[in-house]
Amino acid sequence: MPATESIKQITNPIKKILTSEVGFLVLSLLALIIGISSFSEQFLSAPNAVAILHQSSLVLIVAIGMTVLLISGEVDISVGANLAFSSCVVMAVINQTDSIALGALAGIAFGTSVGFINAFVTTVLKVNSLIGTIAMMMMLKGGVFLFTREAIQNHHQLPLFPKIATGFVLGIPVPALIASIVAIIGWVIMTRTKAGRLFLATGANQKATRLSGYSPERVKFAAFLLTGALTGLAAVILASLINAGQPTAGGGFELIVIAAVLLGGTSLMGGRGTILGTIFGVLILKIVDNGIILLRLNQDYQIIFPGIVLILALYMDQKRRGTTND
C-alpha cells in the first residue's frame, strides 16, 4: 500500500499539493483572495488590508497559544471570557495607576493566572480540560460582572493608549507586528526547541513521554500558562482598540480561535500541528469575514461560515489521513 501511494504522489502533483497540509491551505487562501477581489474592488486596497491585519492579530495571538495547547492534547474554552475580563483589568488598572505599562502587565498577569488555574484543574485535579475550561468560562463570565457592570472607559483619556492598536511602526499596524513576533517565537519554539518536541510528544503519546522520563503534566502546565498569557496580551490590544474594558467582549472568540487552529491542520487529539498552519487558518477565516462584509452579505454568516469551514477542514483531514492510517 505505501508503494502505490508514493507512485500516486509522484504522478499527480496536484494531488500532492492538495494532500500536503500547508499546500492545501495556501491554495484555499489564494482562491479566496482571487474570488473576493473579483467581486469587490475595495478588497485589495491598503485600508482593507490593514483592517484584515487588525482583525487577524487578536485571533492569531491567542491561536498561537491554542495551537501549542491542542498539540499537547488539551484545550482551553475559556479564552473568550478571559479576553473580556482581562481587558477590563487592563483598563481598570490604567485608570487606577495612570500607567499604561502597569495596566498592560496587570492584564497579562490576570490572563496568565486564569491559565494557571486551568492548568491546575487539568493536571492536578485531573478534570478533563474541555469541561474544566467551560467551567472557568462560566466563572469568568459571571465574575466579570461582579467586577464591573458596564464597560470601563479610559478615565484619564491617555491619548497614547489607543495608539497601541491603531499605530503603525515601519508601516505595519502595531497589533500585526506584535502578532507576527508572537507567531515567530511560537514557530521557533515548536520547530527548534526541546520544549516544542515535548509539547508534540506529550500530545502524541502521553504514556510514552512519561516512560521516557518526562512529566506530561509539566508540559501541559506550560501550554496552559502560555495560552493564558497570550490571551492577556491580546486583551491589552483589545482594550486599546476600543479604548475601554468591555465585559461583554469576546463572545464566540474561543470558537473562532479553535476553528482557525483546527483549520490549520492541528489535531484535536494532540501530537500534530504547526504554527504555519495556524497562521493560514486565521487568515482564511478573517478574509472570509472581511469578504462577507465587503460583499454586503448578512453578517450572521460570519459565525455560520466558520462552522461549515470547520466541518470541511476536519473531513479533508480525515480523508487525507485515512489513506495512510488504518
Added chain:
Amino acid sequence: MTELNIADPTNTSVPVLSVSGLTKKFPGVLALDDVSIEVRSGEVLAIIGENGAGKSTLIKMLAGVYKPDGGTIAINGEVQNYASPADALKAGTKVVFQEIALIPEFTVAENIFLESHLITRIGTIDWPEIRRRARDIFERAGFALDPDAKVGDLSISQQQLVEISRALAHDAKLVIMDEPTSSLTPLEVRHLFEVIERLKSLGIAIIYVSHKLEEIFEISDRCTILRDGKWISTQPTSSHTNDSLIKDMVGRSIDDLFPRSERKFGDTVVQVDGLYTHNRLDNISFNVRAGEVLGFFGLMGAGRTELAKAIVGYDPISAGSIKINGNLLSPHSTIKSKSLGLGLLSEDRKEEGLMMDANVTRNMTLSALQKFTRGGFVNAAAETKTAQSFVDRFRIKLAKLGQPIRTLSGGNQQKVLLSRWLMYGLEVIVLDEPTRGIDVGAKTEIFALIDELASQGLAVILMTSEMPELLGLSDRICVLAEGKITATFETSNVTQEEILDAAIQ
C-alpha cells in the same frame, strides 16, 4: 492417553478435510502461501508455528471468515465455497475460537441451538425438545453440563464444552480448536484432553492449534508446521523431538536463536526490597548485577507488567524501596528513574512506546533529547547523525529517517524503541515482552542485541511469558505468581517443568 492411534497413511478413505494450495494475500504480505493439508476422521492434526506463521489466517479461511485468494477447501471430498461462517458451519466445520462467542445471558441449551431453534407446531420455540437434545449431546460426549445454567455463570472451561456441544448439535465433522488451553488451569486442560479423546472416538476430525509444544506431543497424531505463511512439514508427531519442532518452526536451531556471549557479572546495580503495590505486587525483593540478565517468568496476570512499571517509577508503590547503584528511587517518578539510569521498554509498543505519526528520528531521540540540546535549542543535524548511526548499527530497515514510524514493521519499530534508551545510555533496562508481535528474523536480532548489551555490562531485567526466550536469555530466573516471587533459579540448572510448577502455584 499418550499412546496415540496414528492415522494409517495407507488409509485410502476420503479425508474429512482436504485443503489444497490455499493462498491468502493481504496488502503487502502473503499471509498464506500454497498450503495443503488433510485431516481424517478420528484424527487430531496439530498446526503449529510462530506468530505470523499463518495459523490464524488458515483457520479463518476454514471457518469461512476470509475468502481464499487461491486453492480449495473440500469437506468429505466436496469442494466448498464459503460466503460466510454460517456456510462453513452448515458444511460441518466448527471452530472453537480463543475468545468464546457465546451469549452470556442465555442458558446453555439456548446457546447450543442458537442458530437452529426448534419450533413447535404452533410456531413457538420448543423448549422441552431443546433441553432434551442438549442432554442427549452431553450424554454422548460425556459432559457434566446443566442445560438450564446461564452461560455467563460457567467457567471458561465449561464454556468451551458448550461450544463443542454446539459443534455436535450441528453434526460437525471437523472441529478446530484455536489455542484452547490459553486460559485454562492444568486440571481443566486434562478435562479438555479427555473431551478430545471422546470426540475422536465419535469419528470427528480435529485441528488443534497451539504453540505449547508439550500439548502437541500429548494430544496430536500428526502435526503440520507453518512458517512465514508457508507449509514446512506434516509428519506423525511421534517422529518429532522438541528440538526438531522448534527448528522447523523458527527455521534454525535453538542454539543459533540465542547467541550467548561470555558474560561477566559486576557489582549489584539494582536492589529491590519488599516492594508492594496497591493491587498486585506482594513483597517483591531481588538484586541484579551489572552484565546480568534476570528473567521474570509468570502466567497471565502474575504481575510481570505491574512489576516492570512499578520499578521504573511509572506506577506508584505502596511500600518497599528501589535502589540503583545505592541511590534510592525517590521521588517515585520516571524522571528520577531516568536520571538514575533506569528505563523501561514497554510491552505495548503502540499504546506506551510509539508516537505513531511522528517520524523515526523523533521517535528515536525522545529520551536522549537533552544530548542534542544547547540553551533549549535542539541541534537537528547532530540529532539526525546520531539517529542514522543507530539505524546502521541495528540494521533498522527504512527508506528514510523522516518516514512516519507507523510505516515500519514491528521488529524495526522495536529496534527504534530500544535505540531510544541506548542513545540515552542506561545502567539498567527493563524489557517487558520485548519480542511480542515480532517476526522470527527480527526476534533473533533482538535476542542478539540483548545479549550484546548484557555483555557490555548493562543490567537487564527481562519480563517474558515465552519459555524459550526466558531460558535462552536469562542468567537467573525469578518466577512470579499472583504478585509474589515463588521461586528463583539459576538458568543453568532448572527445567521447564520446575519453572511451570512455580508459576502455577
